[in-house]
Amino acid sequence: MRGPRRDAWDGQREHGHHGRRHGGGMRRMFDQGDLRLVVLALLGEQPRHGYELIKEIEQLSGGLYAPSPGVIYPLLTMLEEMGLAQQEPSEGAKKLFALTEQGNDELAAKRADAEHLLQRLAAAKERFSSGRAPQIVRAMENLKLALRLRMERGPLTEAQLQDVAAAIDAAAQAIERS
Incomplete structure (x- = not known):
């Protein structure tokens, strides 16, 4: 575990790190149950696929956070099992989720918290x-995550080390030229 970090929400310090872009990197963005409530609020706006929820949360956070598929899809299954969401007919293999009447009631009861x-x-x-393009922040985090996972x-073999270093150097040079 690392030392104290600044919390992205309110500037408070907290220890460790939990969930950032697709599962690693920054500290926890939501407390227990908060993501569930955000998903309920987004489903309350309109039915959505899991991938749409991931992208919408990423957009709402300015690219700072995107829940992983390993978080969103089990959450949608849990909401379905709780009777708060249901699958709607949709084209293709993607599952479209919408709130049930019970889900709408739950959201109405917790509307202030969701807002x-x-x-x-x-x-x-x-x-x-502020001043940072979310696309660049996302790309930087993706690079850090890819390197950490690898x-x-x-x-790495010597050849792999050379390939990774060359790829990073090439990206740096391309950025300098732009």
């Missing part, structure tokens, strides 16, 4: 993306 969470997302987006798989 507060959406406002926190917007504030985090504003605070952390390093965790074990040592």
Whole structure:
């Protein structure tokens, strides 16, 4: 575990790191149950596929956070099992989810909390993306995650080390030229 970090929501310090872009990197963006409430609020706006939920949350946070498919899809299954969401007919293999009447009631009962969470997302987006393009922040985090995941798989051969370094150098040079 690392030392204290600044919390993306309110500037408070917390220890460790939980969930960032697709499962690693930054500290926890939501407390227990908060993501469930955000998903309920988004489904309350319109039926959505899991991938649409991931992208919408990423957009709302300015690219700071996108829940992983390994978080969103089990959450949708749980909401379905709880009777709060149901699958709607849709084209293709993607599952489209909408709130049930019980889900709408749950959302109505917690509307103030849901609005507060959406406002926190917007504030985090504003605070952390001021002057920074979300696409670049996302790409930087993706690179860091890819490197970390590759390093965790074990040592690189000399050829692999050279390839990775060359790819990063090429990207740096391309960025400098733009």
